[in-house]
Amino acid sequence: MDLIQAVKLYIVKMTEDCGPGMKVLLMDKTTTSIVSAVFSQSEILQREVYLFEQLTSTSSTDNMYHMKCITFLRPTRENVSLLCKELRNPRYGYYYIYFSNIISKTDIKTIAESDIQEVVREIQEYYADYLAVAPHLFSFNISSCGQCLSWDPLQLTRCTQGIISVLLSLKKCPLIRFQASSKMSKQLAEKVKEIFSKEENLFNLKQGDIQPQLLILDRREDPVSPLLMPWSYQAMVHELLTINNNQVDLSHIEDIKPDLQKLLLCAEQDDLYKQNMYKNFGEIGEIMKSLIDDFKSKAKDHQKLDTISDMKAFVENYPQFKKMSGTVAKHVVIMEQLSNFITKKNLLEVSELQQQIACDIQSSQHTQKIRDLIEKNIPEEEASKLVMLYAIKSISKDSNRELTSLIQLLKSKKVPEHWIELVYDVMKYQSKVILDNENTLKNAKQITKRFYKDLKGVDNIFTQHVPLLKELVEDMIKSRLKEEQYPFLSDINQPTKKTQDIIVFVIGGVTYEESMSVYNLNTLNPHVRIILGGSTVHNSSSFLNEVKLATFGVIKSRTGSRKL
Amino acid sequence: MRDLYDCLVSNMTEFAEENIVLEGFLCPICKVDFGLDLKLFLHFQEAHGEDQDLVKSFKELFGKAKEKILNNDIVKKEERRYVWEPQEIGEVKSHIQHFKNCRNKWVEHFVMETNKTVIRLEKLLCNLPQDPNKRKAHEKTIVQWLDGTDVKRCPDCTKSFNITRRQHHCRLCGSIVCHECSCFLPLSKAYETINETIQNPMDFASQSLPSFRLCIHCGQVLENREQIKYRDQKPPMCDYYDKIMECKNKIENDLLIKFNQVYNLLKEGELSYLFEANKIRSDIVKLIETIDALSNRILKMENNSNSSKTTSKNIKLAMIHYVRSTVLAIPALPSHQEIEEIAKRKREALDARLRNGQDLCMDKNNLSVKNKQNRTSKNGAILKLEDGWSPVTNANVNSDNPMVEQMNIIKNYIKQAKEAHRFDEVASLERNLQELNEEYFKMQNNSDNTSDY
Structure with a gap:
């Protein structure tokens, strides 16, 4: 169930299929990022792949018949026609074609009829049609799923294909469950089911005793989590610096060394990162400090090379030493940036209040505290996010009045109009319609939970909020997930026995904080395997962008989105 | 003991505040005076030991709960991470048959x-x-x-x-x-x-x-x-590349394996392999140099197109990586002295082992040897050299290794031959033993090697 392994195995197989010899990898934009998410350049060079080309940039006409061409493409119409063009005037010796998803027979025929020089040696489907961000996390890099709170048909297809490829690469044919309150998740579930029945041969897989489960959720159910400031390393980097295809772009920082402008954060190659990506900021700080001390002492040792054996030891350790110095330097720069942001944006105070709002602690004081912080001139985005959180969480009748006054305050602080628009957009986006009777039931549950929480005591005021996703998966592990709210997509009533393999997909994206909770659940429950996926991996700004696009065209009305 | 005493003292003071004052070695629970500290201690262990355990276990429980509540799972997170069993490659589907039909x-x-x-x-x-x-x-x-x-x-x-x-x-x-x-x-x-x-080039002018x-x-x-x-034309770069791959193949499938074998033998103390190891090592280094030179030549070749430039650059990069990882993987050879030391230690250990085995045989065969001794001493003087002589094999020389067993047998023979004054036989037997010894060493080394792979 390791996604990174799954993609890697496919690509290794591709390079082995065509035997020894110089190879070129011909890809499209998406597959390029799929490959680069799991393979480093040096790793792929060792597999005799020496040239990487994009199918679209076929302007160069130089022929390299001595090279074998591994073609790895998504099965889109555009790619098929570009490939036909390529095959009519082949630039490379032989072609080994792999599609990342199911391709139609007619497309195969079209390609075959372009191959007049008979250069194609292999044409297969290898289902690596997703970005493997972590062994338990996949993403399709879809920045926006649709408009008007419904699917963009193109993205619906992409998500369906992506989920299908995840399932095929892991050899799983799951029961499908979806969030009953979300139209979008039902549509996606049905689409996936449709392909199951259409491609019966493919999904005729050997299953264990316990059938895996696929749960499709909608981000609209929990818009709170992406708005909160995360404090685990990976999530923080994404929130404050943005991780894009495992890369962090620092080129905007003044007088930064050129080799530190684009940093690669890849758990597969960077052990330091792998060990610490889920640790919180305080822990990382300590680790970095001890590392630097250790490093300094080592560097000192290296400076005095008196004897020959010293030299020998130095030379033997040098590559390791150099590698380590590189990684340490990289993380020091990142940590520096993060702590700059924390002080600049007053994030400690902001985050504490965010957590209090999200967890309904001391709710009576929320408005006053928000006011105080806004008066302190925190950055506009943080101020607006606080108001958004308040708008999502507050349900009492006079909250409406409070909200209006808070928005007035934002306006008086000259917060740009689009931020204020976003406050309304977020309210439109959230799907939870809180009904009175449901409320009491839920409250009772909440109260018991709170009680236990108080008993336990709070270990960290910045990470009190538990994402809804974690609660759902926990319920699922115990087979206690409510069938009324998360029904199975099938006519036969499924007996909810034990659960073993769980695949969760969130329409509208996941966060690294949620990825961490899945990671922890995997660690704590060795008998289950949980995989999380999202249309993308969000930070708060990319999430708000999606909210803006998703609510585009929805009629402006506060009462429409909730009952007052 | 100390705790108990403290407890006692506190008890006494407590009681002192009440009406009756009890003194001496009192049990804090049943308040009986035991007169001697040891007696009290024994009583306490006997009578209240269980209670104590219960309290203790309660305390432990609380302690654990406390720990759990306070630390939550932050501490454990560090050591544990989920591990999923290795998986096989996912589903694949080939279209080549349909493709070929269409084509x-x-x-x-x-x-x-x-x-x-x-x-x-x-x-x-x-x-x-x-x-x-x-x-x-x-x-x-x-x-x-x-x-x-x-x-x-x-x-x-x-x-x-x-x-x-x-x-x-x-x-x-x-x-x-x-x-x-x-x-x-x-x-x-x-x-x-x-x-x-x-036909007529002039015509076309x-x-x-x-x-x-x-x-x-x-x-x-x-x-x-x-x-x-x-299509079948190949640029000169291919020849170089083929040569590089040839070198690489030779290193990986031949020299490195050999080197590892010899290296393990050296580690076993076989000094005679030092020369060979050095030779293999220098062969590898030579091949690596060739690879480096060839990849440089590819890099320096005239390339008119961008793609071939990138290709040759990447080939060079890959070779640098390869060279670095191979060179680093080759361990340094032990020095002459180190090997001798290993050999010495090894010999000593083996000798000790053999001696033990011999002693065992000796003890068990004491009787038969003695009988023989008696016999030889009786007619030792009139022993004729022409007489046929054959040693007696003892069944009690068993060992788990047939080689060791054989050696033990031969040692036994030598002893018998010495007693029978058959010195030429002794010499030939001793030669046999020497050969066996050598063979045994080699076998030992080989088995070590194979277990390494």
Whole structure:
């Protein structure tokens, strides 16, 4: 169930299929990022792949018949026609074609009829049609799923294909469950089911005793989590610096060394990162400090090379030493940036209040505290996010009045109009319609939970909020997930026995904080395997962008989105 | 004991505040005076031991709970991470059969068309007149030209013909196209296509129309044919690359394996392999140097295109990586002294082991040997050399290793032979033992080696 392994195995197989010899990898934009998410350049060079080309940039006409061409493409119409063009005037010796998803027979025929020089040696489907961000996390890099709170048909297809490829690469044919309150998740579930029945041969897989489960959720159910400031390393980097295809772009920082402008954060190659990506900021700080001390002492040792054996030891350790110095330097720069942001944006105070709002602690004081912080001139985005959180969480009748006054305050602080628009957009986006009777039931549950929480005591005021996703998966592990709210997509009533393999997909994206909770659940429950996926991996700004696009065209009305 | 005493004292003070004052070694629970500290201690352990355990276990429980609540799972997170069993490659689906079926039909059609085109070209070139007008007539007799009166638009680009966009005929299929949709085939190339050298090169110097006008389609057909001809050509870079791969293969599949074997033998203290190890090592280094030089040569080669430049750069990069990882993987050889030391230690250990085995045999065979001794001492003086002599094999020389067993047997024989004053036999037996010893060493080493892989 390791996604990174799954993609890697496919690509290794591709390079082995065509035997020894110089190879070129011909890809499209998406597959390029799929490959680069799991393979480093040096790793792929060792597999005799020496040239990487994009199918679209076929302007160069130089022929390299001595090279074998591994073609790895998504099965889109555009790619098929570009490939036909390529095959009519082949630039490379032989072609080994792999599609990342199911391709139609007619497309195969079209390609075959372009191959007049008979250069194609292999044409297969290898289902690596997703970005493997972590062994338990996949993403399709879809920045926006649709408009008007419904699917963009193109993205619906992409998500369906992506989920299908995840399932095929892991050899799983799951029961499908979806969030009953979300139209979008039902549509996606049905689409996936449709392909199951259409491609019966493919999904005729050997299953264990316990059938895996696929749960499709909608981000609209929990818009709170992406708005909160995360404090685990990976999530923080994404929130404050943005991780894009495992890369962090620092080129905007003044007088930064050129080799530190684009940093690669890849758990597969960077052990330091792998060990610490889920640790919180305080822990990382300590680790970095001890590392630097250790490093300094080592560097000192290296400076005095008196004897020959010293030299020998130095030379033997040098590559390791150099590698380590590189990684340490990289993380020091990142940590520096993060702590700059924390002080600049007053994030400690902001985050504490965010957590209090999200967890309904001391709710009576929320408005006053928000006011105080806004008066302190925190950055506009943080101020607006606080108001958004308040708008999502507050349900009492006079909250409406409070909200209006808070928005007035934002306006008086000259917060740009689009931020204020976003406050309304977020309210439109959230799907939870809180009904009175449901409320009491839920409250009772909440109260018991709170009680236990108080008993336990709070270990960290910045990470009190538990994402809804974690609660759902926990319920699922115990087979206690409510069938009324998360029904199975099938006519036969499924007996909810034990659960073993769980695949969760969130329409509208996941966060690294949620990825961490899945990671922890995997660690704590060795008998289950949980995989999380999202249309993308969000930070708060990319999430708000999606909210803006998703609510585009929805009629402006506060009462429409909730009952007052 | 100390705690108990403290407890006692506190008890006493407590009681002192109450009406009765009890003194001495009192049990804090049942308040009985025991007079001696040891007695009290024993009593406490006997009578209240269980209670104590209960309290203790309670305390532990609380302690654990406390720990759990306070630390939550932050502490444990660090050590544990989930591990999933290795998986096999996911589903795959091959379309090559369907693809080939589709392609075969198409390729047949294409081959036919190519042949037709080439045959026509051959006919055109046969007895081609030099005069333009005559030539046109010749061309028309070979290929039927399409009547242009009804053709209003170019069939390829669908643009209408007019004064500026004139009609042109393809010389090979006779169809009508516009200028943009046609191409020219130079005569020299045409002759090349039909595998004929130009008969009178002088004739063509004065040629006014040295080429044929073709439609794009026929041009493509001929172009493809040309391409297929050149497909098998390889740039010089390939030779170098093949050589690099050859070196790499030799290192990986031959030298490194050998080196590891020899290296393990050295580790076992076999000094005689030091020379060989050095030789293999230098062979590897030489090959690595060759790889480096070859990849440099590839890098320095003239490349006119961007892609080949990137390719050679990447080859160089890959080789640097490879060289670095191979060189680092080769361990440094132990020095002369180190090996000798290992050998010495090894010998000592083995000797000790053999001695033990021998002692065991000796003890068990004491009786029979004694009997023999008696016999030999009785008639030792009158022993005749011509007499046949054979040692007695003892069944009690068992060992788990047949080699060791054999050696033990021989040692036994030697002893017997010595007692029988058969010194020539002793010598030959001792030689045997020596050989066995050596064999045993080798076997031991080999088994160590194999277990390493």
